[in-house]
Amino acid sequence: MKALFRTLGKLAPVVLLLLLGTAVTTRAQGAKLQLDQLDSLTNKASETMDVRIDERLMQTTAKFFSGKDPDDAQIREVLKGVKGIYVKSFTFEKEGEFTSAEVDSVMSQLRGANWSKILSVKSKKGGDNVEVYLNLAGDLINGLAVVSIDPKEFTVVNIVGPIDLEKLSKLEGQFGVPDLGIEKDKTKKKDQD
Amino acid sequence: MKTKLTIAGLLIAIALGARLPSVFARGDGFNDAVKTIEKFYRVKHQNIPLLARAGMKAVRTAARIKGGTYKKLAEAGSVRVAFFEDQDFDSRGQIASFKGALNNTLIAEWSPLVQTLAPKSEEHTYIYLREAGSKFSLLVVTIERHEAVVVEATVTPEVLAELMKDPEGMGKAVTEDATIIDN
Numbered sequence: 001m002k003a004l005f006r007t008l009g010k011l012a013p014v015v016l017l018l019l020l021g022t023a024v025t026t027r028a029q030g031a032k033l034q035l036d037q038l039d040s041l042t043n044k045a046s047e048t049m050d051v052r053i054d055e056r057l058m059q060t061t062a063k064f065f066s067g068k069d070p071d072d073a074q075i076r077e078v079l080k081g082v083k084g085i086y087v088k089s090f091t092f093e094k095e096g097e098f099t100s101a102e103v104d105s106v107m108s109q110l111r112g113a114n115w116s117k118i119l120s121v122k123s124k125k126g127g128d129n130v131e132v133y134l135n136l137a138g139d140l141i142n143g144l145a146v147v148s149i150d151p152k153e154f155t156v157v158n159i160v161g162p163i164d165l166e167k168l169s170k171l172e173g174q175f176g177v178p179d180l181g182i183e184k185d186k187t188k189k190k191d192q193d
Numbered sequence: 194m195k196t197k198l199t200i201a202g203l204l205i206a207i208a209l210g211a212r213l214p215s216v217f218a219r220g221d222g223f224n225d226a227v228k229t230i231e232k233f234y235r236v237k238h239q240n241i242p243l244l245a246r247a248g249m250k251a252v253r254t255a256a257r258i259k260g261g262t263y264k265k266l267a268e269a270g271s272v273r274v275a276f277f278e279d280q281d282f283d284s285r286g287q288i289a290s291f292k293g294a295l296n297n298t299l300i301a302e303w304s305p306l307v308q309t310l311a312p313k314s315e316e317h318t319y320i321y322l323r324e325a326g327s328k329f330s331l332l333v334v335t336i337e338r339h340e341a342v343v344v345e346a347t348v349t350p351e352v353l354a355e356l357m358k359d360p361e362g363m364g365k366a367v368t369e370d371a372t373i374i375d376n
Contacts, residue, residue, distance in 0.1 A: 039289065039292075042288065042289040042292065042310060042312070043286060043287075043288065043289045043312055045310075045312065046311060046312070046313050047309070047310070047311045048308075048309065048310045048311075049307070049308070049309045050305070050307070050308040050309070051306070051307050051360055052304070052305055052306060052307075053306065053357070053360070054304065057304065057306070057322065057357075060350060060353075061350065061353055061354040061357045062354075063350070063354075064350050064351045064353075064354035065354055075358075093313070174358045174359070175357060175358065175360065176307065176360045
């Protein structure tokens with residue numbers, strides 16, 4: 001029995017470090033939305049796109065963006081700390097082919113405690129149809145979600161990790177993040193209700 | 194001593210447990226994907242004749258996506274291709290079921306990266322990824338109404354990083370470069 005406690009004592013710091021690492025990852029993973037339920041829209045949509053870039057892949061590829069090329073250096077900076085990019089987009093032929101109930105699996109998560117709708121962004125495509133949510137733990141940003149709802153299109157972009165709108169705009173059109181047409185200068189902060 | 198070793202072994206196993214399965218018993222995702230297509234659509238693939246394969250490009254791609262210098266996409270000899278030509282790929286409204294079947298077949302060892310589906314035109318593309326030592330294996334499945342192609346290519350992390358900038362274009366780049374014959 002003594003041997004058991006001695007061994008545990010020696011290994012305790014290692015175990016503690018492992019648990020600490022797990023806790024940090026888990027907190028960021030809390031910003032990862034469950035999007036699989038949206039798959040029920042696949043057969044109705046005329047086009048669907050599903051992009052999943054997880055943390056391991058994100059960090060592996062980020063290393064290979066050279067610091068010499070200014071564009072690559074910028075991407076590398078933007079991706080720093082990002083733990084995943086997940087995109088689901090559905091395009092429909094006609095209006096009204098999806099209902100708010102069908103996308104509520106996502107919207108209900110965004111009504112959760114850690115998510116705050118921070119901006120209503122005017123899309124270049126017209127209409128106040130893009131909403132931006134942040135997942136916050138105190139002052140720390142754990143992740144971001146952008147939901148774009150049009151009568152004939154539903155898109156959700158979920159970025160896990162520290163990211164802000166400025167970084168998001170740099171990712172538009174890359175890494176599967178669609179061009180959301182966010183006009184930063186026209187954004188207006190909404191009342192946080 | 195035995196107890197110490199057992200405890201240490203247990204703790205290490207707990208710490209690493211989640212990562213161990215991927216190391217063992219790798220299946221052949223390429224053949225699994227081909228079989229899934231054959232079973233779902235009741236079609237048969239064609240192998241590429243050896244001579245045609247010898248004349249294929251060793252794949253030159255990333256440059257086409259973003260401009261810049263010529264880069265080889267895949268290492269020579271690391272490309273596998275299966276064709277389905279002049280066959281009927283009609284999912285009869287069940288394109289999502291095919292997606293589910295393919296994902297279920299591959300999910301244990303491959304990470305889905307990009308999946309695009311257009312049910313009306315019966316066009317769908319699936320890109321999966323897995324580590325292959327210091328490189329990555331890409332598995333691209335492209336299905337259209339009357340033809341399909343399955344490509345597996347091994348790429349370096351540098352090329353993968355370049356391709357990642359445009360995940361949607363990745364499938365097209367890999368498939369085109371693996372199937373166009375050099376003249």
